[in-house]
Amino acid sequence: MPDVAIEAKELTKRFGDFIAVDHISFSVNGGEIFGFLGANGSGKSTTIRMLCGLLQSSGGSATVAGFDINSQADSVKENIGYMSQKFSLYDDLTVTENIRFWGGIYGLSDEMIAKRQAWAIGIAGLEGREKSLPRELPGGFKQRLALACAMLHSPKVVFLDEPTGGVDPIMRRRFWDLIRQLAEEGTTVFVTTHYLDEAEYCNRIMLIHAGRMIAVGTPEQLKKEYIRTPVLEVETERIIEAMALLDEDDRVEETSVFGTFLHVSIAERYNAEKVIREVLGAHNISPSRIEPIVPSLEDVFIHLIDRQEAEQKR
Amino acid sequence: MRTLLHMLRKEFLQLRRDPRIVQLILIGPIAQLLLFGYAINMDVNTVPVVVCDMDHSIESHDLIARFSNSGYFPIVGYVDKLSDVDPYIDRSKASLALIIPENFGRDIKRNASVPLPVIVDGSESNSASVGLNYAGAIIAGYSQNILVQNFSRRGFGGLHPIQVIPEVRVWYNPELKSRNFLVPGILGTLLLQATVLLTALAIVKEKESGTMEQLIVTPIKPYQIIIGKLAPFFIIGAIDIVLAIAGTTIVLGIPVRGSIWLLGGLSLLFIMTTLGLGLFVSTVSQTQQQAMMTTIFFLIMPMNFLSGFIFPIENMPKIIQYVTYLLPLRYFFEIIRDVFLRGVGFDVLWPQALALFIFGVCILTLASLRFRKKLA
Numbered sequence: 122m123p124d125v126a127i128e129a130k131e132l133t134k135r136f137g138d139f140i141a142v143d144h145i146s147f148s149v150n151g152g153e154i155f156g157f158l159g160a161n162g163s164g165k166s167t168t169i170r171m172l173c174g175l176l177q178s179s180g181g182s183a184t185v186a187g188f189d190i191n192s193q194a195d196s197v198k199e200n201i202g203y204m205s206q207k208f209s210l211y212d213d214l215t216v217t218e219n220i221r222f223w224g225g226i227y228g229l230s231d232e233m234i235a236k237r238q239a240w241a242i243g244i245a246g247l248e249g250r251e252k253s254l255p256r257e258l259p260g261g262f263k264q265r266l267a268l269a270c271a272m273l274h275s276p277k278v279v280f281l282d283e284p285t286g287g288v289d290p291i292m293r294r295r296f297w298d299l300i301r302q303l304a305e306e307g308t309t310v311f312v313t314t315h316y317l318d319e320a321e322y323c324n325r326i327m328l329i330h331a332g333r334m335i336a337v338g339t340p341e342q343l344k345k346e347y348i349r350t351p352v353l354e355v356e357t358e359r360i361i362e363a364m365a366l367l368d369e370d371d372r373v374e375e376t377s378v379f380g381t382f383l384h385v386s387i388a389e390r391y392n393a394e395k396v397i398r399e400v401l402g403a404h405n406i407s408p409s410r411i412e413p414i415v416p417s418l419e420d421v422f423i424h425l426i427d428r429q430e431a432e433q434k435r
Numbered sequence: 436m437r438t439l440l441h442m443l444r445k446e447f448l449q450l451r452r453d454p455r456i457v458q459l460i461l462i463g464p465i466a467q468l469l470l471f472g473y474a475i476n477m478d479v480n481t482v483p484v485v486v487c488d489m490d491h492s493i494e495s496h497d498l499i500a501r502f503s504n505s506g507y508f509p510i511v512g513y514v515d516k517l518s519d520v521d522p523y524i525d526r527s528k529a530s531l532a533l534i535i536p537e538n539f540g541r542d543i544k545r546n547a548s549v550p551l552p553v554i555v556d557g558s559e560s561n562s563a564s565v566g567l568n569y570a571g572a573i574i575a576g577y578s579q580n581i582l583v584q585n586f587s588r589r590g591f592g593g594l595h596p597i598q599v600i601p602e603v604r605v606w607y608n609p610e611l612k613s614r615n616f617l618v619p620g621i622l623g624t625l626l627l628q629a630t631v632l633l634t635a636l637a638i639v640k641e642k643e644s645g646t647m648e649q650l651i652v653t654p655i656k657p658y659q660i661i662i663g664k665l666a667p668f669f670i671i672g673a674i675d676i677v678l679a680i681a682g683t684t685i686v687l688g689i690p691v692r693g694s695i696w697l698l699g700g701l702s703l704l705f706i707m708t709t710l711g712l713g714l715f716v717s718t719v720s721q722t723q724q725q726a727m728m729t730t731i732f733f734l735i736m737p738m739n740f741l742s743g744f745i746f747p748i749e750n751m752p753k754i755i756q757y758v759t760y761l762l763p764l765r766y767f768f769e770i771i772r773d774v775f776l777r778g779v780g781f782d783v784l785w786p787q788a789l790a791l792f793i794f795g796v797c798i799l800t801l802a803s804l805r806f807r808k809k810l811a
Contacts, residue, residue, distance in 0.1 A: 173652045195654060203652040207645030213452045214445065225441030226653045271649075 126151045126278050126309035127172065131181035134167050141167040143332040144181060149311060149325075151277070154304045156323030157313040158422070164332040165313045169282050172311070173203050186277045199227075202271035202279040206286040208263050210255045210270065216242070217251045219270060227274035234273075241269035244299065261292030265299060272303070279303065281312040285319065297322050317418045328422055335425050340418055347424055348386070348416040350374055353393050355383040356410035363406050370400050377423045384420060438655055442663030446637075450667050463629055464675055467621045468682040477613040482566035484508045485529035487520050492540025498551075498577055502533060507569045520554065530556045531566050543581060607692075607776045618689050619775040620744045622679045622702060623767045624735075627709055630672045631734055634713025635726040638664050643722060657807040665710045672706040683775075692778025701770050701784070704791045708763040711798030718805040738764040766790045 127149040134142040142164040149155040159165045170176040172185055174194040183190045186200035210219050220241050224234035242248055245266040247258070255263050264284060272279060281300070285293045297319065304310050304324075312323070320326050320340065327337040336343055357363050360383055367373045367385055373396070374386045387393035394411050401408060450456055484502060488495050502508045511529050514520060523529040532554040542549045553570055555563045608615045641647040650660060676699055683689050691698060712734060720726035740746060741755065742764035748756055759765045766787040773779045781788070 175648060175651055198652060198654045201652065203649065205645055205648060207648075209645040209649035211445070211449065211646060212644070213449050218445075218448060222441060222445045223653070225444075226438055226650070226655050228438060228654060 124151055125149070125184075126153070127155075127183070127185050127311060129168075129172070129181065129183040132168065132171065132178055132183050133180035134164075134171060134176065135179045140332050142171070142329075145329065145332075145334045146181075147327055147334065147337055149309060151309050152304055152307050153325060154300060154310045154312065154323045156320045156326035157311065157329070158315065158317070158320055158326055159313075159329040160315065163329050165329060166282055168329070169280050169311070169313060173201060173280055174198055199274070200277050202268075202274070202276040204267050204271040204279070204281050204284055206283040208255075208260075208267040210263065210267055212254060212256045215252050215254055216245075216247055216258075216266060219255065219266070220273065223270040224273045229274060237273045237275075241266070241273060244269045259292075260288050261295065264288055264292070264296060268296075268299065272308070276308070278309045278311060281310065283313055283315070285314065285316065293319070317422065320418050326418075328425060330426050330429055333429070335429055336421075343418065343421050344416055347421050350386040350389050351393055351413050352384050352386045352416045352420055353397065353411055354379070354414045355385055355397060355408050356381070357383070357401070357406055357408040359406050362404070363401055363408070366400055366404055366406070367397065370396070372396050373400075375424060375427065377420075377427075379419070384414070386424075439659045439662060442655065442659055443666055446663050446667045459629060459633065460671055460674055461678070464621070464625055464678040464682060467625055468618070468679070468687065471617045471621050472614065472682075472687045475614075475617060477561065477617070479562045479565035480507070482508055482531050482562065482569065483511045483529045484531045484533055485512045485514060485520055485523040486510055487514045487517060487532060487534045489515065489517075489537045490535050490539040494540035494543050495535045498535065498574075499533070501573050501577055502570075505569070505573055507566075508573075524554065524556050527556070530559070530562055531570060533570075546585070615689055615776060616772060617744075618683050618687055619771045620768060621683070622676065622698075622771055623705070623742070623744065623764050624739055625675055625679055626672055626702065626706055626767075627738060627764060628735055629675055630668050630706055630709040631713040631716065632727065632730045633671065634665060634668045634710055635716035635720065635730055636723050637668070638714065638717035639720050639723050639726045642717075658803070661714065661803055661806060665714065668710060668713070669703075669706060672709070673703065676702045676706075689775065691775050693774035693780060697781055697784070698771070698774045701767070701774075701788055701791070704788060704795065705763060705767045705770075707795035708791055708798060711795055711802050714806060715798060715802035718802060738762050741765070743768050760790075761794075763791055763794045766794075 125148050127147075129148070130146050131144045132142060132146070133140070133144050145164075145168065157165055157168070167176065171178045172183060172190060174190060174197055178191065185197045188196040188200065190197055211222070214222065217238060220238045221234055224237055229237065242251060245262055245268075247253070247262060247266060250258070250262075255266065258266070268279075268281070268284065285296055288296065293316075300310055300312065301322065312319075314320060323340070325337065325339050326343065328335045336347065338346065355363065360378065360381065364376045364378065364383055367376050367383075372388055372391050374388055376386075377384050385393075385397060387396050393413070397408065397411055486499055486502075488499065499510070503510050508531070512523055514523075517534065520532045520534070524532060534552040534554065536550070536552070539549055539551075551574060553567070553574075555567055557563045638647075641650070680691070680695065680698065684691055713730075716726055716729050716734070720729055741748075741751070741759050742762050743759070744764070748759050748765070751759070770784055770787050770791075773784055
């Protein structure tokens with residue numbers, strides 16, 4: 122296993138005039154869980170599809186498991202597993218038939234398929250349901266079976282494109298336990314998600330927005346690096362009004378709505394709570410609660426995306 | 436090679452489990468055999484007639500008797516006024532009206548030429564023209580009879596007008612039954628429908644469900660996917676060939692005059708072209724619905740209409756006739772007709788076979804290239 126499992130240099134994808142992925146560079150270490158975050162249409166899936174050889178890149182280069190994605194696509198395919206949010210299993214083949222088929226397509230010998238079949242059934246927790254059809258299985262099992270099928274050939278790198286979409290929270294948690302187990306066994310996991318709580322499970326995360334890379338690092342690094350000012354959570358009934366008032370004040374750096382609360386960051390040299398009460402008090406708004414919070418990744422991303430959009434306007 | 440075997444095994448497993456499969460393999464041929472064997476008939480056997488006799492003479496009765504005795508013209512009504520004819524034609528009770536004017540008999544006796552109005556419902560042009568032909572023949576016979584009687588009345592009893600009498604022999608289909616051509620033609624329409632549509636659907640289904648994408652990230656080669664997807668439908672097509680030929684010959688009693696093996700072999704050649712078309716449709720469709728629409732409206736309908744199955748190609752405008760050279764079904768219908776009815780061999784049919792072969796190679800190559808390009 123090379124130390125670097127995935128390396129992208131200035132990787133770019135254009136669709137006509139539209140630049141879906143704009144010169145992004147990053148590297149993923151062997152055995153790492155690398156989270157790839159971004160909104161729908163930010164270029165996440167396009168990137169993952171280029172790395173898997175599903176799409177031709179229009180510029181830059183990348184290697185996966187040490188092989189070039191454009192010139193050594195066949196070697197790349199032998200060394201990766203891929204699973205998309207659609208859980209691509211054949212609904213009209215039984216659990217074992219699916220496993221045997223995918224194992225066979227990956228070129229495993231019959232003995233090897235038998236061995237990996239036992240492993241896959243175990244991973245998916247489907248002992249005793251070998252003869253079921255996937256459509257009869259609950260979503261969480263299907264999803265783990267799909268992952269197992271994508272890993273029958275013990276790939277060095279596995280790409281998961283929004284693997285937990287539409288799965289209930291308990292199953293999502295169990296799925297992430299499985300991902301961590303695979304990473305501990307040495308597999309590099311490249312995973313896209315838009316659940317920010319899931320991003321906290323990753324060793325490192327990267328954020329892309331409108332095709333550009335915005336930030337990369339461990340979750341802790343990102344929180345420390347980008348949120349230097351304290352964040353306060355404000356509870357009030359006149360939330361939109363309060364946000365507009367705070368935005369006008371020079372001492373306030375950023376505001377954002379989180380559910381029914383307002384997150385406000387104030388420049389460090391001021392007493393944050395005092396500033397908020399002062400600004401809102403002048404307009405007869407008295408917040409029912411103001412308290413400092415530990416910033417989440419969500420705060421980080423909103424901050425970063427706001428900052429980038431502001432830069433682009435300038 | 437092992438990869439291909441795994442792919443094939445999977446395809447057959449899926450096929451076996453597909454609840455539509457029996458329906459598709461069996462119902463198709465049986466339904467079409469019944470439809471074309473018993474229900475559809477383009478032969479005109481009877482033409483209902485309404486008679487408006489304004490003369491009521493011996494001559495008029497003689498003419499009417501000739502019509503009703505011919506067997507082709509059941510007389511559905513007698514009217515006295517011209518205006519009473521309309522309802523019969525309007526309501527499709529009669530397709531032909533025979534109008535015998537007043538003084539018809541008197542004028543004949545006076546040796547005057549007599550106009551005889553015949554009204555035909557032209558809205559069904561095929562029946563109309565056949566009816567007119569029959570009617571024309573009866574009236575001509577009647578007219579000749581008058582001539583002969585005239586001669587003998589004037590003392591030229593031994594004299595007969597000179598006649599040229601055609602002795603027509605119909606080859607290949609002596610009874611001129613359209614059924615004898617339509618039923619063998621099923622082989623063509625059936626294979627077209629079954630193979631193009633099923634192939635396209637099977638491939639697009641994998642696109643829709645995401646398994647195609649999953650396949651592409653594995654080391655499987657595009658040609659292995661293509662062979663794996665086409666092989667089952669080749670076999671279904673072969674089964675349908677056997678069923679259609681057996682149904683036509685054994686059940687409906689239309690014999691194959693030529694070699695059954697030649698027919699079977701050339702049918703397989705035809706399947707090659709339809710599988711290629713199916714693969715091509717799959718590369719231009721994103722959903723099964725699109726694939727279905729494309730197949731039905733752009734392939735099946737135009738081919739059925741333009742390949743000479745229902746409408747003769749010679750009757751089409753020149754430019755459309757050239758277009759028909761691009762339709763594989765056109766060649767296949769010629770093959771079917773020639774082997775079934777004419778009993779000719781490969782020495783006559785090799786140009787059609789060659790055309791099918793060229794078309795098959797071209798469409799398969801084109802579709803495979805498009806398929807690979809779509810994957811990349």
